[in-house]
Amino acid sequence: MIEVNDVNYHVNIVGKGEPIVMLHGFTGDMSSWDAINPYLEEEYQLILIDILGHGKTEIPLNYERYHIEKVAKDIREILIHLKIIKTNLLGYSMGGRLALTFTILYPNMVNKLILESASPGIETEEGRKLRRENDEKLANKIVNEGIESFVQYWTNIPLFKSQKRLDYSMQEKVRQQRLRNDPIGLANSLKGMGTGSMPSLWGRIHELEIPVLILSGSLDEKYCEIGKKMGNNLPQAMHYIIENIGHAIHVEDSQKFGTIIKEFLSNK
Numbered sequence: 001m002i003e004v005n006d007v008n009y010h011v012n013i014v015g016k017g018e019p020i021v022m023l024h025g026f027t028g029d030m031s032s033w034d035a036i037n038p039y040l041e042e043e044y045q046l047i048l049i050d051i052l053g054h055g056k057t058e059i060p061l062n063y064e065r066y067h068i069e070k071v072a073k074d075i076r077e078i079l080i081h082l083k084i085i086k087t088n089l090l091g092y093s094m095g096g097r098l099a100l101t102f103t104i105l106y107p108n109m110v111n112k113l114i115l116e117s118a119s120p121g122i123e124t125e126e127g128r129k130l131r132r133e134n135d136e137k138l139a140n141k142i143v144n145e146g147i148e149s150f151v152q153y154w155t156n157i158p159l160f161k162s163q164k165r166l167d168y169s170m171q172e173k174v175r176q177q178r179l180r181n182d183p184i185g186l187a188n189s190l191k192g193m194g195t196g197s198m199p200s201l202w203g204r205i206h207e208l209e210i211p212v213l214i215l216s217g218s219l220d221e222k223y224c225e226i227g228k229k230m231g232n233n234l235p236q237a238m239h240y241i242i243e244n245i246g247h248a249i250h251v252e253d254s255q256k257f258g259t260i261i262k263e264f265l266s267n268k
Helices: 068-081 093-104 123-145 149-154 158-165 167-179 182-192 221-235 254-265
Strands: 002-004 007-009 009-016 020-023 044-049 087-092 110-116 213-215 236-242
Touching: 002 068, 007 068, 009 123, 020 068, 020 093, 044 068, 068 182, 068 254, 087 093, 093 110, 093 182, 110 254, 123 149, 123 182, 149 167, 149 182, 158 167, 213 221, 213 254, 236 254
Parallel strands: 020 044, 020 087, 087 110, 110 213, 213 236
Antiparallel strands: 002 007, 009 044
C-alpha cells in the first residue's frame, strides 16, 4: 500500500526496465492485466494500480474525492513516491480517460501514451448532464441491489457482447474479479469519475506532443469513431483498429494486444 492524499492505494510492481503505469477500466482491478503482463514484464517495469474505488485500494465515502483530476493527482504522488520521473502510460476505458487526463495535467511526466477504447469525454454540457443523470441511477442500482445483481447486469450490456465468445473459464474469471469490488467504491467512481462528471478534453488533446497509440476493436463502432476523431486531433497519434474484437481488446485477444503495445513502445 502507498498512502497519497489521505488514501491508501494498492500498488504492485512487476518486472524491470522502463516503467509503464497500467490503469484498468471500470469494475476492473490490477489483475485485469494478468494476461498482458507476460508480454511486457521482461523488458519493462509494470506499475499496477487499483484505481480509486476498485480492488484493494481504500474506498472514500465522499464521491467528490473521486473526481478524475484528483485521482490523476494521486497517480502523480504515487510516481513521486516511487521516484519515477517519467513513465509510459496505458489506460483502458475509464483508465484511459484517467491516463489522458494525467497526461494533459502533467505532460512532462509521460513518455508515450496508449489508450484502449478510451475517450476525451463528452463535448457538450447537455450530453454531460444526461450522462450524469444516467450514472447517478446506475450508482443507486449498485448500492440498492448489491454487487452480484449489478455484475449480472453489467456483464450483459451490449458493450461486452463480444466477450460471450470467450471460453467459459475466462468469462468466469472476469465475473469473479468484478464481484470482488466494493459497491460503494463502484457507485462513487460512477458519480465522481464518469464521463458526465469529467471535463471534456476535446479542446485540449491537440496540446499533446508525445507519441500516442489509440486502440479500438472493430466491433466497438462507437469507440472506433472516437478513436478516429482523436487521431485526427493529436499531433503524433496512430489509430489501430483490431478486427473482429470488441471493447475489451486486452481480454478478447491478449496476445495481439500485448504484441502491438510492445512494438509501439520499442518503436517498431
